Amino acid sequence: METSNDHYYPISQCLSHSESNVSNSFQLSNNNRSCNKYGFFLDNDCDDQDHDTPSVQDLKAIRIKERKWLQMLNNWRYYINFKWDKIRDRCRKGIPHSLRSQAWFHLCGAHLQRNRFPNLYGELLKKGIPSDVRDDICKDLHRQFPNHEMFADPSGVGQTDLYNVLKAFAAYRPNIGYCQAQAPIAAVFLMHMPAERAFWCLVALSKYYISGYFMHNLEDIRIHGQMLFAFLKKFTPSAYSLLNRQNIEPEIYMIEWFMCIYSRNLPWPSVLRVWDMFLCEGMPLTTLFTLFTRFYYIDSKTCQKLRNISKSSLTEDSLIRGIKRFELRDIDLLKEHGIQMKKLQKSKKQLK
CATH class of the missing domain: 1.10.472.80 (Ypt/Rab-GAP domain of gyp1p, domain 3)
Incomplete structure (x- = not known):
């Protein structure tokens, strides 16, 4: 089977000439659009409540939650082994947005895998994957949250990172390869963390949470x-x-x-x-x-x-x-x- 040895996202391989023109015009059309605090484009006629300035009382509550989460993250082994109920209760109350990247990375155990294999992600990006798997990934890139500023541009950083994460996973688990459910999950992680961390979180989910969801027989x-x-x-x-x-x-x-x-x-x-x-x-x-x-x-x-x-x-x-x-x-x-x-x-x- 033919394989692709592309290292990083070969945008020219995933975009036709006409699609490249669409990318340029799409980028221009989105330059002046406003986003909510999560990065999603706002409708022109929509007043978004996320733009409301938080009160002093709200800010104090956020700072208190952040200090609690920082204290947990700095003592993670102790909390995960002896205070899991405390972690659960605080997760149910909502993780502070400023610390969600670190919290998710630790909650799923991805930090442990990253520490064990610090160079693996870069090595996987250098590996080839079957051309049909690469084509399937490319077909799905533009479908992942197109109304989010990170993924709106077909040649932007968001879709580049998304391709790399999905490609690395396909190389890491060739028996699974790629399925469509991986893309939105990887995209959500990418909204909150760098590509390498998103990859390890996707690996953790496939191993510990939804181990059989990506298999072809479902x-x-x-x-x-x-x-x-x-x-x-x-x-x-x-x-x-x-x-x-x-x-x-x-x-x-x-x-x-x-x-x-x-x-x-x-x-x-x-x-x-x-x-x-x-x-x-x-x-x-x-x-x-x-x-x-x-x-x-x-x-x-x-x-x-x-x-x-x-x-x-x-x-x-x-x-x-x-x-x-x-x-x-x-x-x-x-x-x-x-x-x-x-x-x-x-x-x-x-x-x-």
Whole structure:
């Protein structure tokens, strides 16, 4: 199979002549556009609340949170081994934006891998990847948050770094290669940290959090879908009865939610809060979050609320209140995972 030995993002290989012209005009058109504090372009007729100047009281509260997080990060081994509950509680309250890069890097354990292999990322960028994998990556670059200033320009730093992170991962895990779910996850990390750190965070997620999500058969996502359906029966029986009666399989509605960790499905402040909690708590948080935001208000007669979820139920504070409605322990997940694995193995035997 043909391989590509490009070291850094070969923009000429991913852009045709016409696309290069589009890139130039696109850059000019975005020069004068305003962004919110997260880097997303504002609509011309939209007044964004993120531009409001924080009060003195708000600033004091932010500084207090920052000092607490700095103290934890400077003593991370102690907190992660003996004070995990404190980390969880502070993640649920939201990580200060100024420290989110460091916090995420430590929460997922990426800092440990980076320390063990300090030169690996640079070495991976020098490796070749199959040309079809490279082409698949290039096709998806412009689809990742095009309304964000970092990724708006096809020849800009954002898409360059995104290509490098995805290429390095494909070289690092050739048995997995590239799948579309990797791109939005890598893009979210890149909004908060340099490319090398984003790469190691993507590696950590693929290893410890969503280990089978990037495989071509999507076996793990199907198992987690059935687990979600079982918990749906326990916690929200009316929603379960409705979906079951209409033969709506979990994979129909939850693949993008889980695989992209809600990065495409929520108001951005809520995305960040979900990621703060997910990187601390992992799979239980994703399941709890889905149960509340997607199914808690569904009645037994209509799926309309699944399609049109009120904005008020997706705010950061609503998420925290909703998650606390359910009690889901790690042991519950392990038990249900074992049940679904046995069902899957049984169905495989029947197909032989």
